[in-house]
Amino acid sequence: MTRALAALLLVLALALPGLAQEAAAPDPGPGETALADEWAALNARAVEVLEAARASPEALESLRAELVRARARFAEAQQVNSARIETLRGQLASLGEPPPEGETEAPELAAQREDLTAQLDELLIPVREAQANFTAADGLIAETDALISEARTEDLLRQDAPPINPVLWPPALRRGGEVLTDLGTDLAEPFATPTERAAWMGRGVQLGILVFAAVLLLWRSRVWLGHLRDRVARHEQESPPARLGLLAISLARAILPVVGLGVVAQILRLLGTGGLWLETAEWLLPAAGLLIFGAHWLSLQAFPERDASVTLLPIPARRRREGRVHAVTLGIVLALSLAVYASDLLADVAGVLQFALMVAAGLTLLRLGQLILAESRQLAAGPEDDSFWLGPLQLLARLMLLVGLVAPVATGLGFVNLGTVLMWSTLLTLALLALIGTLQTAIFDAWAVLTRRREAATDALAPTLVGFALAVAAVPVLALIWGVRPSTLGEWWETFLRGFRLGETQISPGSFLTFIIVFVIGYLITRMVKGVLRRSVLPKTRLDTGGTNAILSGTGYLGITLAALLAITTAGINLGGLAIVAGALSVGVGFGLQTVVQNFVSGIILLIERPIKLGDWINVNGMNGFVRQISVRSTRIETFDRQDVIIPNADLISGVVTNYTLGNSSGRLIIPVGVAYGTDTRRVEAVLREIAEAHPMVVLNPPPVISFEGFGADSLDFQMRVVLRDILFIVATRTELNHAIAERFREEGIEIPFAQRDVWLRNPETLRPAPEA
Known part of the structure; x- marks a missing residue:
């Protein structure tokens, strides 16, 4: 039974590869045919629309979305049978290169090569078709983006009737009054008749709950959170936990009223308020509240109320209130501009209203830029200026002044879209920068709380990297603020994910x-x-x-x-695609980096041959020290003065190096000794031998050698030659032996002479005093 099962498994194993090859390239099914027909129709329609160049930006965006979906399908289709294709290419590579023209190869190899090539070509047909369709879709997307950008540019630079013309002001005022009157009528409509009052009174429980929630969110929440903020602020000692708590409280005071405005929009819907305003109220009220309360929250972070609080801008406490007023004013003006664009009732007078709002925003931005520029200049002129951000801050203030002048002028001359985009993009950019600065400060405070290292939190690497990542993540938001389309950002992201091609490598x-x-x-x-x-x-x-x-x-x-x-x-x-680059670099390695390569090879030799090892006492180029580290480029030795010296490995291989501890740690010590003339030399030899043999660091095999070197100018010269068990103790052993020699010579009465010299005077009479006259 076991043998039969093994035979069956063997048959299946041999049959499966053949079945896989036969099933690798199936005939296109009805689904694939339908996709091909769909792409053909989409391709024809896209070409027709792009050649006509009359479609609206909205229609072009819809067409672009279809092309993007088709391109994604083609990108996925390029990976079909990728594993099988790689296998066939590997099999062809194992057969070697085809024989040159005029030569033949074995029939079996030729047949196998032909079969593998046919299978590979068959599998590559849908892949190459998908690649061609992918390229076509990508090109159509690029043409669509060009048309959309052209249309957006024309709309941005379009010149309407100049709102600065006073003739347009009275109609705009009348139209504004009519809209306000209609708005009041729409709000009063649910209370006009008993029937309409009965309609919303039937939903009284829901309305009551919503009104109660709106009062809590819009009014009482700010009061309660204000009391909590004052209580935390009284105990604040500029500590990171207290700053995080105040930041959370201030953020809650900004978010809850926005939610309350959303509840107000639901109340208007339940009351049955009609008119065109109700259609936009559900999103306009929360959006306008987010702009106003968000501007107020950011103003508190940039210009805090408390003098001791950390501020994002170098503004003194006496000028911060003015900065907060300007920031909140800009938020209110931006909310009003959003309301003008959101209402179709004001479309005919939107230019005049936007011009009025632009003048107000420009004056406010001018004043805010002057405030920041003046204070930053004053700080830069101080003696203790060491801030890197004062220069960029002054540049930002000058850009605010420029936008505050250019945007109202452009709007007044009729370039309404250009002026509003320039002004509102600048304001949103300022808000984004303030938000990034606030979040980065909160990250450092959170790190200080987690690590309990308040002093070193600003110097830590982790929060710095997180703050940098936050700034990088804000770049797409900044691009959206300045008019880059989300589809363009998506296209950039897709290009980034696809990467680039280097040789044959993606x-x-x-x-x-x-x-x-x-x-x-x-x-x-x-x-x-x-x-x-x-x-x-x-x-x-x-x-x-x-x-x-x-x-x-x-x-x-x-x-x-x-x-x-x-x-x-x-x-x-x-790596095969980098062979040309590596060949070109080899020339530079051979000439410009020959010293590095020489040291590298020498380091490998040192590690294999080991003429020097860690802990050895060596002498190289007249420098003594212990080997502390051997790397592939250099060797580090520590001298007796506790100094680290880096020596290239080539010097250790090609130069003369003395290794005192290569084979073993023993070494010889030579001590010269001189005695006075007339001393018994045999006795001196015996005493020195006794001293040497008595020392525990001196080995007795080989025994110490005491040699009588000769007759010096002032003494009889001897040398004590001993072998130490550990040469590393040579200094201590020399000191101890010298002490022992001095003590024994004193006991034995042996004199150690000092140098003596006879002075002869050639004319001593000159030293005698002269006789008196």
Whole structure:
């Protein structure tokens, strides 16, 4: 039974590859045919619309969305049978290059090559078709984007009737009065007749709950949170927890009224208020409230009320109230401008109303820019100016002054869209910058609370990186503020995800992230293996320090190399495409980096041959020290003065190096001794031998050697030659032996002479005093 089952499995294993090859390229089904027909129709329609160039931006956006969906399908279709295609290419590569023209190869190889090539061509047909369709869709999307951008530019630069003309003002005022009258009529409509009153009174419970919630959110919430803020502020000592608490309270005071305005919009809907205003009230009231209360919240962060609070702008406490007033005014004007654009009833007089609002916003922005510029100049002129942000802040203030002048003038001359976009984009940019600064300050305070290191929180790396990431994440928002379409941002993101092509390799963020993850995992595994070898394996062997260090260093270099190769392979980076670049760089390596390569090769030799190991006492170029680290480029030695000296490995290989502890730690010590003339030399020799043999650091095999060197100018010269067990104790041993020699010579009465000189005067009579006259 077992043999029969094994035979059946073997038959299936041999049959499955053939079945897979036959089923690898199935005939297109009805679904694929329908997709092809759909793309043909979409392609024809897109070409017709783009050639006519008469479609509205909204219609072009809809067409673009369809093209994007089609392009995504084609991008997915390019990966069909990718695994099988790679397998066939690998099989063809294993057969080698085809024979040159005029030569033949074995019939079996030729048949196999022809079969594999036919299968590969058949599988590549839908892939190449998808690539062609992808390129066509991408080109149509680019043409659509160009038309949309052209239409938006024309609309932005369109010149209407100049609102600065006083003739247009009375009709605008009358129209505004009519709209306000109609709005009052619409609000009073639910209370006009008993029938209408009965209609909303039937929903009295719901209305009562909503009115109660609106009162709490719009009024009482700010009062209660204001009391809580004052209580926290009284105990604040400029600590990060207190600042975070005040920030949360102020944010709640800004958000809850916005929610309350949304409740008010629901109340108007339940009352049955009619008119065109009700259609936009559900989103206009919360949006306008968000602009006004958001401007007030940001003004409190940029110009705080308390003198000791941390401020985003270098404005003194006496001028902060003025800054808050200007910021809130800009928020109110921006909300009114949104209301003018939202109402179709004001479309015919929107230019005049926007001009009035633009003048108010321009004057406010001018005053705010002057305030920031004057205070930043005053700080920059001070003796203690060390802030990097004063320069960019002054530039920002000058841009505010420029926009405050240009936007109202452009609007007054009839370029209403240009003026409003310039003004409102500038205001929203200022709000975004203030929001980023507030969030970054909150990140540093949160880090200080988590780590309980208040003083060093601003110097920490982690919150700095988070703040930088926050600034980078705000770049798409800034692009949207200045008119970049969301579809354009999506296109940029898709291009970024697709990456770029380097040779035959597609480099994308996904492949780069894969490379980083695999390499980090390989590096961690290498560190773990080195730790196991250092703590558990190598201590149980008989290797010395040099061998242990060589094994650990080799393991580290091998592990990092394998991790890099595995990461490159996993990320799909084809190193063959970099062969030309590597060949060009080899010239620079050979000439410009020859010293680095020489030191690298010397480091490998040091690790393998081990003429020098960690802890050795060496002398190189007249410098003595202990070897503390051996790397592939240089070796670090520590001198007896506790100084680290970095020596290139090439000097250790090509130069003369004295290693006092290469084979063992023993070494010879020579001490010169001089005695006075007339001393018994045999006795001196015996005393010196006794002193040497008595010292515990002196080995007796080979025995100490006492040599009578000769007759010096002032003494009889002897030398004590001894071998020490550990040469590292040579200084201490020399000192102890010298002490012992002095003590024994004093006991034995042996004199150690000092240098004596006879002075002869050639004319001593000149030293006699002259006789008196």
